[in-house]
Amino acid sequence: MLAMDYRGPYRVRAVQKSTPDIEHPNDAIIRVTRSCICGSDLHLYHGLVPDTRVGTTFGHEFTGVVEEVGSSVQNLKVGDHVLVPFNISCGSCLYCQNQLYGNCHEVNPGATAVGGIYGYSHTAGGYDGGQAEYVRVPFADVGPYKIPHDLDLDDAVLLTDVFPTGYQAAEMGGVKEGDTVIIFGAGPVGIFAAKSAWLLGASRVIVIDQLDYRLEFVKRFAQCEAYNFREMEDPVVFLKKITDWQGADVCIDAVGAEAAGSAMQRLTGVKLKWQAGSAIAVQWAINSVKKGGVVSIVGVYGPTGNLIPLGNAVNKGITIRMNQASVKRHLPRLIEHIQAGRIKPSEIITHKIPLEEVAEAYHIFSSKLDNCIKTILVPPSEMH
Amino acid sequence: MNHEIRTSEVKGWGADKNPLDRPAYPMWHQPEEGTGAHWIEPEKQEMKFTVLKSIERPAMTSAFGTSVPPSGLSGAIRKFAFKYSESSFGHWIPLLIADRVDMVEGVLDDLKHGHIPNVFKEMGLKSEFKYNRKSAIKKTMVGALMLGAVPLLYTYLRRKHARPIN
Ligand SMILES: NC(=O)c1ccc[n+]([C@@H]2O[C@H](COP(=O)([O-])OP(=O)(O)OC[C@H]3O[C@@H](n4cnc5c(N)ncnc54)[C@H](O)[C@@H]3O)[C@@H](O)[C@H]2O)c1
Ligand SMILES: [Zn+2]
Ligand SMILES: [Zn+2]
Numbered sequence: 001m002l003a004m005d006y007r008g009p010y011r012v013r014a015v016q017k018s019t020p021d022i023e024h025p026n027d028a029i030i031r032v033t034r035s036c037i038c039g040s041d042l043h044l045y046h047g048l049v050p051d052t053r054v055g056t057t058f059g060h061e062f063t064g065v066v067e068e069v070g071s072s073v074q075n076l077k078v079g080d081h082v083l084v085p086f087n088i089s090c091g092s093c094l095y096c097q098n099q100l101y102g103n104c105h106e107v108n109p110g111a112t113a114v115g116g117i118y119g120y121s122h123t124a125g126g127y128d129g130g131q132a133e134y135v136r137v138p139f140a141d142v143g144p145y146k147i148p149h150d151l152d153l154d155d156a157v158l159l160t161d162v163f164p165t166g167y168q169a170a171e172m173g174g175v176k177e178g179d180t181v182i183i184f185g186a187g188p189v190g191i192f193a194a195k196s197a198w199l200l201g202a203s204r205v206i207v208i209d210q211l212d213y214r215l216e217f218v219k220r221f222a223q224c225e226a227y228n229f230r231e232m233e234d235p236v237v238f239l240k241k242i243t244d245w246q247g248a249d250v251c252i253d254a255v256g257a258e259a260a261g262s263a264m265q266r267l268t269g270v271k272l273k274w275q276a277g278s279a280i281a282v283q284w285a286i287n288s289v290k291k292g293g294v295v296s297i298v299g300v301y302g303p304t305g306n307l308i309p310l311g312n313a314v315n316k317g318i319t320i321r322m323n324q325a326s327v328k329r330h331l332p333r334l335i336e337h338i339q340a341g342r343i344k345p346s347e348i349i350t351h352k353i354p355l356e357e358v359a360e361a362y363h364i365f366s367s368k369l370d371n372c373i374k375t376i377l378v379p380p381s382e383m384h
Numbered sequence: 385m386n387h388e389i390r391t392s393e394v395k396g397w398g399a400d401k402n403p404l405d406r407p408a409y410p411m412w413h414q415p416e417e418g419t420g421a422h423w424i425e426p427e428k429q430e431m432k433f434t435v436l437k438s439i440e441r442p443a444m445t446s447a448f449g450t451s452v453p454p455s456g457l458s459g460a461i462r463k464f465a466f467k468y469s470e471s472s473f474g475h476w477i478p479l480l481i482a483d484r485v486d487m488v489e490g491v492l493d494d495l496k497h498g499h500i501p502n503v504f505k506e507m508g509l510k511s512e513f514k515y516n517r518k519s520a521i522k523k524t525m526v527g528a529l530m531l532g533a534v535p536l537l538y539t540y541l542r543r544k545h546a547r548p549i550n
Contacts, residue, residue, distance in 0.1 A: 008487030011506040024429040024447050050479035051462065053452040054490035072427065075420055090446055091421025098412040099419070106426060106446045109437040111470055116447070122436070122462075123479075126449030138429075138447040142420040171406050177398065198394045201401035205389075223394050273480065304476055326408060333400070333407045342396025363508025369515035 002380060003057045003132030004358045009047030010366075014358045017057070020128065020136035025072035028140035030064035030084065033382050034157040035130040035355075037365050037375045039187050040300050043257055044121060045362055048270070048277065048302060051110065051122040058119040059377075060086035061160040062130030063153055066144075075141045082144035083156045084137055085164075085327030088116030088125060091142035102324030107138065113303065115324060123303070131358060133379045145331050148339075154346035155338055157376065158188075163334055163345045165298050165325035166192025166254065170200050172321040173250035173296035177201035182239060182248040182288060184281040186214035186226065188348055188374050189298060190254035194222035195343055197250075206248070208235065208284075210260055213371040221347060229261055239288040247290040255281035256299030265307065276302025286313050286320075297322035351375040354383055436466045458486035 003017045020029055038061055044052050066080045076082065089096045090106035095115075107116030108125035116138070119129015128135065137144060147156045166189050175181055181197040183190045186209035197205045205224035209215050215226035232238040240247055257277025258270055261284075269278035277300075285295045286309050295318055313320060337343050350373045353361040358377060365375045391397045403409045426446035433453040437444060454462045461482035468474035494501050504510075512520040 007490050007501065007506055008484075011501075011503065012508075013506050020450075023450055025427050026447075047483060050476050050483065051465075052483055053454075053458075054486045055452045057451065072423075074422060088447070089419075090426050091419035092423060092426060096419055096421070097414055099408070099415055100412070101419075107448070109435055109441065109445045109448045110466075111438050112440045113470055116449075122449070122451075126435070126451050128449065128451040136450075139421070139426070141422065168408060171408050177401050195396075198391070198397050199400045200406070201398040203391060223389055225389065302476075303470060304473065330407045333405070337396060337399065340396070340399075342399060359506050359508040360511045361508070364511045364515070367512065367516065369511055 001133035002355055003128070004059065004355070004377075006044070006052065006056045006058060007054055010045065012045065012058075012359050012362050014356045017132070019134045022068060022070045023136065024138055025070045026139050026141055027070040028066055028073055028076055028137045028144070029068040030062075030082065030130075030135050030137050030144070031067045031381070032062050032064040032130050032133055032135055032379050033081075034153055035059045035062035035132075035377045035379075036157055036161075037131075037361060037377065038161060039189060039256065040120070041362075042366050043300055045366060046258065048257060048273075049121045049123060050303070053122060056119065056121065057128040057132050059129030059131030059135075060118040060120055061157060061162070062118075062135065063147065063157045063160070064130070064135070066140075067134065069140060073140045076144060081147045083147055083160050084118070084130070084144045085331075086117055086161045087143070087324065087327055088118065088127065088138050089142050089328070090139050096142070099326060099329045100323075101143075101326045101328045103326075111303070117324075131355065131377055133355070133381065143328060145328065148335060150339065151335065152346060154349055154376070155344065158345040158348070158374070159327075159331060159334060161325065161327060162188040162374070163192045163343075164327045164330040165189050166194075167196040167199075167330055167334060168323070168325045169193040169252045169254060169296050169298040170196035170250075172298075172323065173197075173252055173294045174321075175200040175202050175250055178203045179249040180204040180206070180243055181250045181252065182206045182208065182285075183252045183254055184208050184285060185254035185256075185299070186211065186218045187254065190252070191218050191221060191348055191373070192345070193252050193254050193298075194218055194224045198222065198224075199337065199342065206239070206242070208239075211368060214373060217348075217373060235261070235284050236287045239284075243288075247288050248293065249290055250294045250296060251285035251289040253281045253285050253295070253297040253299040257301045259299070268307070275306045276304040277306060279306040279308050282306070282308050286316075286318065289316070289318055291316045291318070293318050295320045298325065348374045349376055352378055355379045436462060438470055439466065440469050456486075456489045458482040458489055461485060
């Protein structure tokens with residue numbers, strides 16, 4: 001089968017690999033119909049995630065058709081069209097039982113802090129991902145979700161990660177009616193966080209990024225305010241000023257470990273790797289939230305440690321909440337929102353690129369070329 | 385400053401105002417319909433090759449990935465890293481080093497199989513020329529200059545070393 005193949009930082013290619021086998025009685029093999037490139041994949045692509053082995057196939061956002069099922073699979077049958085949450089989850093550990101599917105304890109031998117994620121290095125379980133024609137899906141009775149007939153495939157694939165993650169970011173912020181919400185990052189996750197803040201009843205939604213084309217997009221898509229931090233002398237002062245000098249009720253980090261905006265954070269976090277990524281977005285979030293407010297983090301960071309203003313967080317009495325999204329839990333409600341016409345996730349898709357051209361697809365998304373927001377890789381069988 | 389977006393104009397505003405309508409509220413919550421699992425404890429996946437396990441775990445997990453087992457020098461470094469817990473730099477720094485070694489091993493492996501990696505293609509640089517021509521040309525020129533500088537420097541150093549010491 002054709003599959004993406006990681007060769008080292010900034011180098012990937014499409015190659016022929018053997019199709020995956022059933023390895024566990026509750027596995028399924030899925031023929032992929034759509035897969036995305038995510039901001040999280042960029043952390044792998046840039047070589048920032050420890051134990052990313054050469055020869056791995058990335059891809060944790062995909063839809064497909066069930067091709068084969070293991071002996072104990074009951075809830076899926078061959079031919080079912082499914083969307084597959086990026087979290088691999090056993091369904092029976094303490095965390096899964098309580099619907100913390102992003103924190104499953106039974107699927108990642110290599111680390112205890114992280115759950116299992118498709119195509120996300122051996123630090124997240126060593127699974128091959130969905131940027132391929134076929135993919136092995138463990139615990140097929142738990143993760144995959146049958147795609148309703150009226151749901152577009154392009155909307156479905158965005159339900160495997162970025163829409164639920166953006167929603168959960170707002171949800172973890174505990175957004176209440178009347179709240180002012182600031183979102184750092186106008187990538188796919190930040191865009192959905194902005195829209196979700198409205199769904200939860202915010203009265204003001206502000207998005208910060210450095211890319212004008214993304215700010216223009218989020219302004220239209222999520223009907224919010226959007227500002228470029230490159231035009232501000234000090235983003236924290238700017239944000240205080242536009243929020244009556246108090247700050248926002250909720251600040252969301254939808255940027256993660258490669259945040260721009262501070263030469264010192266970039267040097268120590270991205271270039272020298274003395275810390276687990278640049279934490280400037282978290283710093284801005286802590287410093288621009290109200291006293292007693294909530295900072296919600298969905299941006300991804302490495303496992304060691306980061307420079308953040310803990311003292312300010314303590315003195316302001318803020319709450320910091322964060323997690324990997326628990327995708328499965330959000331699906332029924334988010335599908336209702338799509339069906340009710342409140343949101344059309346696929347509007348964020350700017351690029352559809354054949355899987356064969358995966359290297360160009362990564363470069364375009366990574367370098368933010370051609371006004372790229374979200375890229376879908378299409379396998380040869382789906383190119384018509 | 386446009387502070388003028390009226391919530392009544394926002395499609396779907398407040399649809400999930402009530403926390404009870406929010407799918408992850410409260411955070412710890414066992415679903416009545418179950419999770420899809422029909423087992424108390426999952427069956428164990430068979431281990432067919434070396435899988436590295438965190439020392440913060442007493443046993444293997446029920447399922448695990450089968451992508452790229454550790455091999456070569458990078459594999460040996462990874463095995464060493466797994467002597468340390470996730471709380472230790474002794475775990476993460478060797479893993480990052482192993483990743484870089486793995487990259488070199490990847491190139492050697494390509495060459496062994498008679499394949500010279502097409503780095504230009506693997507880096508997706510065609511699109512750089514298509515969408516960011518100016519910067520692409522600049523990068524190529526800098527690259528060419530640097531590549532050109534190598535033989536120059538080499539000749540210079542050779543000459544310097546060839547000079548008799550007196
Ligand atoms: N927790 C989860 O479950 C989960 C799921 C998906 C993605 N993520 C993470 O969310 C983050 C965003 O993902 P994405 O797909 O939207 O990525 P993306 O790379 O497309 O978007 C990130 C955006 O942040 C902007 N940015 C950079 N520095 C900034 C700063 N200091 N302030 C404000 N904006 C800044 C960039 O210009 C870019 O537009 C990543 O770290 C990703 O790994 C987490
Ligand atoms: Zn993702
Ligand atoms: Zn579990």
